[in-house]
Every structure is written in C-alpha cells, then in structure tokens.
Amino acid sequence: MNGDRPGWHRCLLGGALFAVAMAGTTLPTPLYPLYQEKLGFSELTVTVVYAVYAFGVIGVLLLAGNASDAVGRRPVLLWGLGFAAASAVCFLCATGLGWLFAGRLLSGLSAGLFTGAATAYVMELAPEGGAARATFVATAANMGGLGCGPLLAGLLAQYAPWPLYLPFAVHLVLVAAAALVLLRLPETVRELRPLRTVRPQRPALPPPVRPVFGPAAAASFVGFALFGVFTAVSPAFLAESLDLRDHAVSGLVVALAFFSSTAGQLAAGRVGVARSLPLGCAGLLAGLLLLAGALYADLLVLVVLSALVGGTGQGLAFRGALSAVAGASPGDRRAAVISTLFVVAYAGISVPVIGVGLLTGPLGLEGAGLVFIACMGALVSGAAGYLLRWPVRVKA
CATH class of the missing domain: 1.20.1250.20 (MFS general substrate transporter like domains)
Structure with a gap:
C-alpha cells in the first residue's frame, strides 16, 4: 500500500x-x-x-x-x-x-x-x-x-x-x-539509445485498419476543427457580433469546450468505446448546429451550449476513434497508425481555420462560419452514416 x-x-x-x-x-x-x-x-x-x-x-x-x-x-x-x-x-x-x-x-x-x-x-x-x-x-x-x-x-x-x-x-x-x-x-525508459537511432515515422494504414480509419479520422478532423474555430475565431465573434469585450468571458467560453472534452472522454469509458464514436459524431453535429444558430441569431447562450455539447462530442468521438484505430492495428504498426490519426486531427486545427479566415473578407465572419459549419456537418454526417451501417467493433 x-x-x-x-x-x-x-x-x-x-x-x-x-x-x-x-x-x-x-x-x-x-x-x-x-x-x-x-x-x-x-x-x-x-x-x-x-x-x-x-x-x-x-x-x-x-x-x-x-x-x-x-x-x-x-x-x-x-x-x-x-x-x-x-x-x-x-x-x-x-x-x-x-x-x-x-x-x-x-x-x-x-x-x-x-x-x-x-x-x-x-x-x-x-x-x-x-x-x-x-x-x-x-x-x-x-x-x-x-x-x-x-x-x-x-x-x-x-x-x-x-x-x-x-x-x-x-x-x-x-x-x-x-x-x-x-x-x-x-526516468521510466530502461534501455536508452542514442538520438541518431530515431527515425521519422511515416504515416501508415495497414489493410485491417482501413475500414475503421475513415470514419475515425473524419470525426477526429471535425472535432479538432471545431476546437480550432473556437480558439482562433470565437474571441473576434464575441467582440464584433455580440459586442462582448470581456476577456475573461471570452477565455471561459473557449475553456468550456476543452473541459467538456475531458468529460466526454471520461463518459466514453461508461458508454463503451464502441458506442462513443457514433455518439460523439452526433454530439459534434449538434454542437455545429448550435454554433450555426449562434452565428445566425447572435446569441451568447448558443455559443456556450455549442462549446459544451460540441466539446463533449469531441471527447466521446476522439476516445472512440483512438480505441477503434488502436484495436484494429497490428501490434508492430500501432504507434505509426496512431501518429497518422493525430496528423489528420491536427490538420483539422489548421486547414479549416485558415479557410474561415480566407472567407471572412468576402462573406464576413458569420458567413464564413456558416460555410465552415456546412462543410464540417457534411463530413461528420457522412462518418455517422457509415458507422450506423457498418458499426465499428473495438478490440479490448
């Protein structure tokens, strides 16, 4: 003890x-x-x-x-x-x-x-x-x-x-x-090797992983893209559209999305990781719809609800995605496959966010946000539809 x-x-x-x-x-x-x-x-x-x-x-x-x-x-x-x-x-x-x-x-x-x-x-x-x-x-x-x-x-x-x-x-x-x-x-690594032995990890998708990876990667991409937009754009939206220039409130709204993700990942252990991926997709879609309502109606309460619901959905989906991909991967390729999933997820933080920035000029912040939501909604809906037809079985 x-x-x-x-x-x-x-x-x-x-x-x-x-x-x-x-x-x-x-x-x-x-x-x-x-x-x-x-x-x-x-x-x-x-x-x-x-x-x-x-x-x-x-x-x-x-x-x-x-x-x-x-x-x-x-x-x-x-x-x-x-x-x-x-x-x-x-x-x-x-x-x-x-x-x-x-x-x-x-x-x-x-x-x-x-x-x-x-x-x-x-x-x-x-x-x-x-x-x-x-x-x-x-x-x-x-x-x-x-x-x-x-x-x-x-x-x-x-x-x-x-x-x-x-x-x-x-x-x-x-x-x-x-x-x-x-x-x-x-130090917890027992057998240390020199730095020169480290080799770059190339993205890898062994055949058993490919049926699982598509919906898992789509959900991960959308979840991280939602975080990216909250982190990069929501302070400007709160200031310009809602005339809310309180930095503490702005920081709290973004923090709620990340804290909700932690709650979603914890909940995944209770609902089962096999069900957490489709449930997470549903949560992400609901979060996107709430964000669309916030952009259209200029309502702070919908922004907060979007952070809570979308963050929870991201946590559920990402833990389910990691478990599904890791479970389908051969033991000797697991690290490379998980790294590939993280690469897709972090691409979600960058590419869509830059797209929103490009569209802000001609469409305005609200218009650019609605285009982003439509694209991400289509992507996560496709992943959810795939999962409903071909449920993912997560290995223990």
Missing part, C-alpha cells in the same frame, strides 16, 4: 507538467483581439498565426514523435518545456507579426514533443494495475491544460495590468517550476 502512494504522487506530478505545457499553447486565445488592435492585422492573419501551431505539432509527430522511446522521457519533456519557455519569451517581445509566428511555431513544437512523451510518462509513473486511472490523468491533464490556458489569460487580461505581458510572465514561472519538478522525477 505504501508503495502505491509515491507512484500516484509521481503520476499526478507528471500530469501537472503535461497541463502546464499544454496551457501555454492556448494562452494567446483571448488576447488575439488585443494583438489586432496593437499590430493592426486582419482576421485572416489571426487564423494563420493560430494555424502555424498545428504545423509545428505535425512536423514533430512525423519527424520525432517516437524520440522519447529511444533517448528517454525526461530529455524530450525538458526540450518541450524549453520550447514552451521560448514561445512565452516571443510573446513577451511581440512588437510585430514575426514574433507571433515564432511564438506559435515554438508552442507547436512543445506540444508535439509533449503529446506522445507526456502521455506515456504519466502512464509509466502510475503504480502497477493503475493503467485506466493513469490514462484519465493523462487525458485530463492534456485537455484540462488546454482549457486552463485561455481561462488564465482571460482572467489576467481582464482584471490585472499588462494584459499582453502578464499571462506569459506567469506561464514562464510555471514552466520553470515544472522543469524543477521534472528533474526530481525518475
């Missing part, structure tokens, strides 16, 4: 490290309108600045997603914290667009390193027999950290001085504390 205590203590500390790193990736969200006022750029530029993050994540997943298996978890996570600190410094120095692009790219590199390595580290730090609880700790740390970023920045921007500086100064302090904690935690 006593042996369990330090194990769970270490597991929770690992989860805290994960949350600190992921919070930095969404910290600028409620601050984009302030950067627009300060630097004078368009909504398209906001979406491109935001999407640069996803390109950084995808690059790391493809080139070095398995690096921690060779060189160890702690060195990779220290590099991730270093990139997070460098990103915060870029935002503190942001006197032009170049600093914002650099900050977002470095943030993406940090998230790319943490996504796989921190998930594995949290699970390996747990006591024996605690895999299910450790998986939830990792999930909650990931999505909870993403939700805490805009919430923290929004509160500081609204109620404290120096709104474009204090959030990143606070995050720098948190990153430094996280690094000190990480240095006191043990």
